[in-house]
Amino acid sequence: MTTNSKFTEKFATLAVLSPASVAASTVLTAWVPVSDYHSIVALIDTGVLGASATVDAKLRQATDVSGTAAKDVTGKALVQIVKATGDGKQASIEMRSDDMDTNGGFTHVALSVTVGTAASLLGARLIGANPRFMPPANAASVVQIVG
Secondary structure (H helix, E strand, O other), X not given: OOOOOOHHHHEEEEEEEEEEEEOOEEEEOOOEEOOOEEEEEEEEEEOOOOOOOEEEEEEEEEOOOOXXXXXXXXXXXXXXXXXXXXXXXXXXXXXXXXXXXXXXXXXXXXXXXXXXXXXXXXXXXXXXXXXXXXXXXXXXXXXXXXX
């Protein structure tokens, strides 16, 4: 482990669901290629959940940036977050690039978050970890990196 490397040399923000009140529905990040990273991490943050609301999140895989042939990444879903214990919580889903169905031609990943019952506050992001090439490429929404 090198202690002189910067966080931004090992991790990049690939896609974001900006913090917002999300109606009972499913929201999806952009589809991002995983070929440049050894690992992908989805970070989910809940705010105040609506009455009896639920939050489900999972990683999905596709064969291109348009989401063609989308399907779930096996074993990469949260246990449902519920209103009774879910306000102001954080959760993460980690995967390695070899968790994807590469034999089936799957090359892209997205985070799918489903809010059930009532609008709820949440935000999420996909992080690329341990890049294969330097420097790692951040999403266009990243406007500053200080350090």
